[in-house]
Amino acid sequence: MRAMLSGVTSTVPSRTPDKPSSGRPRLLLIDGHSMAYRAFYALPDTLATSSGQITNAVYGFTSMLTNLLRDEQPTHLAVAFDAGRVTFRTERFPEYKGTRLATPDAFKGQVPLIKEVLDTLNVASIEMAGIEADDILATLALQAKAAGMEVLVCSGDRDTLQLVNGDVTVLYPKKGVSELARMDPAAVEAKYGVPPERYPDLAALVGETSDNLPGVPGVGPKTAAKWITAHGGLAALLDAADEIKGKAGESLRAHLDQVRVNRELNALLTDVELPLGVADLALEGFDREAVHLVSDTLQFGQLRDRLLAVDPSGAAVEETPVAAGIELDLADVAPGALGTWLAARSERVGVEVAGKTVAGGGDAWAVAVAEPGGEAAYLDLTQLGADDEKALAAWLADPVAPKILHGAKAAAHMLAARNMDLAGVTFDTELAAYLCYPDQRGYDLGDLAMRHLGRELKVAEPDGAQGALDLSLEGEAEGQAEAVRAHGVAELATALEGELADRGATHLLDDVELPLSGVLARMERIGIAADTEYLTGLERQFAEGVADAAAEAYAVIGREVNLGSPKQLQEVLFDQLGMPKTKKIKTGYTTDAASLQDLFVKTEHPFLAHLLAHRDVSRLRTTVEGLLRSVAPDGRIHTTFQQTIAATGRLSSTDPNLQNIPIRTEAGRQIRRAFQVGAGYESLLTADYSQIEMRIMAHLSGDVGLIAAFNSGEDLHRYVGSRVFEVAPADVTPEMRSKIKAMSYGLAYGLSAFGLSQQLNIATGEAQTLMDDYFERFGGVRDYLSGVVEEARATGYTATILGRRRYLPDLTSDNRQRRQMAERMALNAPIQGSAADIIKLAMLKVQHELDTRGLSSRLLLQVHDELVIEVAPGERAAAEDVLRSQMGAAFVLNVPLDVSVGTGSTWHEAGH
DNA sequence: AAACTTACGTA
DNA sequence: CGTACGTAAGTTTT
Known part of the structure; x- marks a missing residue:
């Protein structure tokens, strides 16, 4: 999901290209054994067909191949397999790969299945007696390079790194088979300190445990790289072995023969006589019927569809006939023209x-x-x-x-x-x-x-390229x-x-979203400064808190469980401790915080207190860890504001989400202290709209009571409370006020009497009375809310103050659950969406005003009803004025738009 | 490996 | 049986 929604723009209709696609043919070479083996160990052996055939290796391998086809768009492909254990290497050095355990039967049985899958894809599987897969890859890589192709080698064997050059890149599995490191010459050099062609020199010195090739004791990659660089290669180093000083030098002299054997064995063959040439490896499209058959027997569900979606013959055409692709004449613009x-x-x-x-x-x-x-x-x-x-x-x-x-x-x-x-x-x-x-x-x-x-x-x-093997004709x-x-x-x-015009939304694009995307781009590029040292300290502090809470929880129940596992918690709470059952969910009974709190009130069991504490602090730790990971080299966090996600018109924030940084608890607020004013700036300034959604409710409903509330100068909930409970504003108790507050906000979400009773922990009847009394006093609100749903049902959509529509076809659904859901959406969308409209207008006005006044202060963040600005030296008063005036005047409602402002050197301090 | 589920942070 | 999101971790499915 994320991939599709992220801002990645592709050169091809794939999701995440790492490389520019060019017109050159691109050959993908895969070490079948090595990748299948990775998959075998990365995936559980519970992956099996109903007949008991274990499929983890086939499944993982095929999944990986699918991703490669999608992301790399190769024009040619081959998969090489090892054949037998006896090779020229074992003959030369009998101990070669001697420590390898026998291949598990569960793996062996899957290799033919993998080849079967490859057959259905019309992909060549190549294996040759006495030759390892990597030698086949090396030979093909060389031939392909000579033919002017780009080459990708996917293998978990580090020896393939010697093949890397300007045209050949190795994709080396980092974790499982889904994450691949792109090893180009720069990456190899960065990781090992030597260029790729020197890698086998280094490996010969260091040794390769998995091949049972011992290295020089006391010599690791660092020393090896230093020596190789100093002498310009292994041969020269060995010639000069007598001059190497120190223990390492002695060690080298004692193992010269082994190093020579290592070097001999880790050199990949590039002259294997192969049955197929690179031109024979062109991807021609899948045998779709065979893909279906194999997918049936292996019980591939989603994977079957993913696979068919990357069919290079683009056979989606079969299912939905469409016009053929187009070919454009590219202008040959002369240099300088x-x-x-x-x-x-x-x-x-x-x-x-x-x-x-x-x-x-x-x-x-x-x-x-x-x-x-x-x-x-x-x-x-x-x-x-x-x-x-x-x-x-x-x-x-x-x-x-x-x-x-x-x-x-x-x-x-x-x-x-x-x-x-x-x-x-x-x-x-x-x-x-x-x-x-x-x-x-x-x-x-x-x-x-x-x-x-x-x-x-x-x-x-x-035209006419069909069947042609001439490489110059391959690829577009x-x-x-x-x-x-x-x-x-x-x-x-x-x-x-x-x-757009049909929907009356042209002005939203021209005057709101399009200019806003420019403002957002600037905000994202600027980012917000983060104090990494402080965050690191917090992380430690929270980690200790997690450990303490866990230890106490374990002590109470007398065993260790994974406190993050709802499944294990259910066992502890309801089986071991015999607590009363909570609300039912799909997988049993919920262990969410509200229910645990309820249980604690009922049972006073100390385990619950420790568990809740553990939840809180481990959540904070996770948040801090995420933020630390997001700090860019410039010391700032650059979120991405998604402008096309929220159906109501709001923005959202990803990578990381800076719109859900904790604020409610003291421990959570500590995290806000990590967001600070950047170097060269004076302070952070935050400005937020107070009660913007209730103000919009007042505006849209035209309810005279609510409008009067906002013009009274009295606290909103106190004012409303005094009317509902028929007491003087001064006599509204905190309890009354919080009930009214919950009620008011609940209205904008389509809250029911039951939901209100749940939230306030009161009887449903009492909640119903509260709602009745509320609507009695604020009849305009009631009429507005029922009118919104009615109108949306008639027109098919809701609209915000700027005419932003949300279509809700489910309003006429026969399914009661869907219909009621749509009704709540209809209640909420105009309110949430109008608030989004207003702050978007405000952002445009603020940015415009900052630019017009020539100020250097800059917008950093938007959090739905709040803007954060970084104030340039000497601009404090001006920046505040810009925020107050532009936000306040963003849109004229029939109640005032109140803006409250705070300042400080951190986001926490600037908050209010 | 990928999909799904639960839980929880914000407005 | 309260709207709108994003992320992480655990669990299940394939």
Whole structure:
């Protein structure tokens, strides 16, 4: 889910590209045994078919292969297997791999299954007697490089690192088979201190335990790397062995022969006579029927679909016939002529930026520009001349040169890495789709093209290339995929423009979301400063708290259980301790905090107190750990604000979520102290809307009592309480006030009398009376709420003060549960959504005012009703004025918009 | 490995 | 039987 929603913009319709795709053919080579073995040990052997066949290795291997096909988009693929235990290496050195345990039968039985799967994919499995899989890979890698291909080698054997060079990258499993480290020359050098071609020299000295090749005692990778670098290689080092000083030198001299054997054995063969050449490894598409058959017997469910989805023949066509892909003529813009070419673009030009995004930044490596019916160009940023680069930057940054993008915020981040600004974005298809369909889970460009244009965004097959083995014909021309996306964006914009207008949402895109995406991009890039030392201290403190609470809990029950496991807790609470049962859930009885609290009141059992304490503090620890992981090299945390997720119109925050940092408890507030003013700035300033949702309720309902409450100057809940309970405001007790507060906020969520009684721990009848009395006094609210649902049922949607719609088809569902859910959504969406509208307008006004006044203070965060600003030296008063005035005037309601402001050097201090 | 479930932090 | 989110950890499924 995350992958689809993240700001990653693909060069191809895959999820997370790590590399630029180019027109070059790309060969993926997999060490079948090594990867299957990893899968075998990474996955539980409870993965089995109903007939008892264990499938963990096949399943894990196939899953990994699926991900590679999706993410790497290879044009060619081969999987190599070891054949037999006897190889030239065992003959040379009988102890080679001598410590390896016999292969478990449960694994052996799965190798044929893996080959069967590969057969259905029309992927070559290669094995040769007496030859190890890695030798086959090495031979193919060399041939492929000579043929001008890009090569990816996926193997868990470090010896393959010697193959790495500018054209060959090793994907080495980090954890299980799902996380692969991309080992290019720089990565190898960074990890081992030697370039890839010297890696076997290093390994010969250090030894390889898994191959039972002993190294030189007392020599680790550091020493080995130092020696190899100093002497320019192993051969020269061995020649000079007599001159090496110290214990390590002695040790080396004593093991020269072993080192020579090691070096001989770890050299991969590159001249194996293979039955297939690289040209025979082209991916041609799956035998889909066979895939179904094998998936049936292996009982692949989701995996079957994932697999079919990466079928290189793009056989989705079979199921939903669509127009064939398009082929664009890419303009061959002469060097130096780009400025002129760009100036000739129309206002309907689509732009696709290829690159990747990371928190608050990223990188761009190409830009494609295309207009339907017009020209298209693909610009490789790494190849662009200085003049053209300048022309492109000027065009991208030109506010009056119109551009259409899909996800302009992410594109802006990528371009920023190349010192390019993005302005003049007149349409964003991602934002437009969100405004039209806010309940959709994702807005992938390819999916939208399929739905709104009725075609796939794919490049047409080159004519007559079928069956050709000539490598120059393989793969599409460079930049076609990007150009097709740019072209698709422009066409999609035309379609969505109409839909947007139909929904009366054009102004929301033009005046709110589109300009806001620029503001958010700036906020994300800036980030907020974090005190890592302080966080580290907190982490320790919380970790101790966790350990203490756990120890006390264990002492009470006389055994150790995993306190984080609801399943084990149920056993302790309801079986061992025989406590009364809590609310039923799918997997038994809930152990959530509210229920544990109830149980504690009933039983006063000390285990519950320790458990609750453990929950609290381990949650805090987890939060701190997450924050620590998110601190970027600049010492700041760069969250990503998601602008197309929340169906009501709110923003959300991810990686990390800075909109749910604790504040309610003292221990939680400590975490807020870690967010501090950055170097060169004076303070943090927070400003929040007080009771914005109740004010919107007053505005939308027009209830005279509620409006009077906000104009009275009296505390809202006290005022409302005095009316409901018919006492003087001064006589509203804290208990009365908290009931009213819960009631008021509950209204905006569609709270029932039962729910209210639960929350307040009162009888349902009492809750019902409270609600009746409330509505008696504030009849406008009651009428408004019933009117909202009624109208939404009639029109099919709710709307906010800015006309942001949420469609709720379930309002007319026959299913009572769904219908009631939709009704609560209908009650809440206009209120939550209008608040979101208001703070979005406020953000635009605040940013505009800061810019206009030439202030250096800057927006950092938005937390639904709160903004956080970093104040530049000397701008404290001005910044506060900007916040108060712009937030207060964001939208005129029939009650005032109150803003309260706080300041300090940390987020905690600035809070109020 | 991936999907699902539970729990819990914020507004 | 209260809306909107995101994340982590444990559990189950494949």
